[in-house]
Amino acid sequence: MALPNLGLGLWLLACLALLGWLQSRIARHVQLILLLAIRNEHAALLAFQLLFLPGVALHEASHWIVARLLGMRDLEISLWPQRQRDGSVRLGYVKTERMNLARAAFVGTAPLVAGIVLVSVISERLGLNRLWTAAAAAETIQVRALLAEFWQRPDLWLWIYLLFACSNTMLPSASDRRALPAAAALLGSLMLGGYLLGMLALVRTALGGVAWSLASAASVAMGITILLDLLLLPVLYLLEALLWRLRGGQLLRA
Template sequence: MALPNFGLVLWLLLCVVLVGWLQSRVTRHAQLILLLLIRNEHAALLAFQILFLPGVALHEGSHWIVARLLGMRDMEISLWPRRQRDGSVRLGYVKTEHMNFARAAFVGTAPLMAGIVVVSLISARLGLGRLWTAAAAAEAMQVRAVLAEVWLRPDLWLWVYLLFACSNTMLPSASDRRALPAAAAVLGGLALGGYLLGMLPLVRAAFGGVAWGLASATNVALCITILLDLLLLPLLYLLETLLWRLRGGQLLRA
């Protein structure tokens, strides 16, 4: 099986960019809604942390686990929220010893890989893969049947919440993004080495199926995240607007 082509790679990159933009909108509206509800900055920040705690734990835990697997020992992990100087919120962090670029590539991209796995598992649990297939084939009756089956699940909202929390925290943070050039360099170096050694046909034969599977899982995870956030954003915006009017435009207690 051939490796994923350039068009698919470009599509996935565009999906990542869109997920990043949607994630910033969702988290911003969520912060404002909690601040308008609670009207105390520190309590609202703690509530925001609790809201996204499953995703934050997955994000920072994946950093920590991969770093440990790569032999790093002098580490510190925190899941406590902290507001940065620029006004943004840091929900957690993992401090490690100095890493070379290869280690940085694996540690920095670990949350995205872990998030894709978890979103894919939740999607499979809810049967969203069948819904995706039916929608792609324009089978309206099958889509309605799958939607009805999903809607009747007693644990639906638990999985939707976990999907929301994990999908909106899986992208690399600002500090993680510093490892992306290292990840690109590692992949580029491997590809160049394979090309120079004439091993690309062997790589295609050995890993083409795996690569397509990963690309497919990534595509489904990103598209489900995009769809979920597109459904949530109007609701968050309406709730925020309503709270602004109820509070008279005041975020905090006078």
């Protein structure tokens, strides 16, 4: 997508906002479907955890690895689900020592970076990046050929499942989001320092191509995730409505 720098930045922010909304909708409807199907709150919570386990493991492992690389010790990691007081579900956590601004920024944003990398790798393996490019260029013949190749993959549904589980758990959690102001402050400080030292233009020239490539890859990865979720949501709505009718409007066993 040939977007200017500002346009690409705004596109990424819009993707993040939409992904946040879609992730909350997906989680809510999947939880309801499992609860209606199993009719036991604890068993449904465990099933929800198992469904998203690859993504949860990636999310918490990225926290843990970055924290260790930054020299933090006495880390505690858990992949056991817990329902919070507000009704939300915490699928896992990593407890760390108190962090300064820079460490909080790196640790808090690690799952998003790891998730985007994994989505990009899976998309490349499935040929979704080529399909995205061909569709953006309106190359109808190429799109048809790539779609035919896509549906013929023997391991297609395994990769789609991993894409679903990991992409819908890569966004920062409520506790992670507390590090986002720190990340913005760190980036702003670096840019201000570069400007004051007269190095901003030099850095932009040296790293501009790399930054553009990374941002473009992130935009495609998030675009593919958004498309997958938008295709899945109607299926979840229909399945949930069907289960409500079958259960006579009762969520749990009487």
